[in-house]
Amino acid sequence: MKMKDVKSLITGGVILIAIALYMVFGQEPPTKEEAESEHIAIEQVERATGKKAVTVDFIKAYDGDTVQVEMDGKKEKVRFLMVDTPEMNYQKGEPMPYAKEGLLYTKEKLMNAREVQIVFDSGKERDHYERVLAYVFADGTLLQEELLTEGLAAVRFINKGNDTLVDEFKALEEEAKADQKGIWQHQNYLQKDGFHPENVN
Known part of the structure; x- marks a missing residue:
């Protein structure tokens, strides 16, 4: 050669x-987002909605999808966007099936979080009850995602402008349905008009 x-x-x-x-x-x-791509990161939600996260102080939980926080020195009731958990029925008798589980799940996550943040969507920031509408994070974990994954909530109350994560939420709901988790163990518990406790054995 x-x-x-x-x-x-x-x-x-x-x-x-x-x-x-x-x-x-x-x-x-x-990136951190890529490494945690199986979860919905707070940066992803900020980018998708065009809104910055707001740090709040957790006070108490009413049920799985409604909490009270202190924001800008004022107490506010926050309703989790696009998810619905069974009602506690404080004024109407017994809690619906899985209401206590949803309440305890949300309460534990927020009570033990070092940082609680909310992110608004691009639509209305309050509902007709004057509750704040937001995505709620405990130490960077999206509570809506957790509740849907565990079968403790369903995707409901989808309104234009506040529906940025609707596809992601519906996919999580379908997975919980397929696995028959939580509320999805009982056929016809959730119907178009809401939860029907009479269908839970």
Whole structure:
């Protein structure tokens, strides 16, 4: 083999090694969002809605989808966007099936969180009861996502402008249905007009 051919082989080999090293080590590390792509990150929601997260202080939970917080020095009732949990029925008798489980889940998550944040969507920020409408995060974990995943909530009350995450929420709901988690263990418990406790054995 001629010296020229040897040099060509060496040069080619060095280039291949350099390419391989770049492919292995030269790529940028995955972002936090990519590393946690199985969850809905707060940065993802901020980007999708165009709204910045607001830090609040948790006070108490009324049920799985409604809490009281302190925001800007004022007590506010916050209704979780696009999810519905069974009602506690404080004034009407017994809690609906899975109402206590939803309440305890939300209460535990928010009580033990180092930081509680809410993110508004691009639509109305309050409902007709003057409750704040928002996505609610406990230490970066989206409560709506958790409740849907556990089968403790259903996707409901979808309104234009406040429906940015509707596809993600519906996908989570379908997974919980397929796994027959929580409320989905009982056929016809949830109907178009709401929950029907009489259908839970």
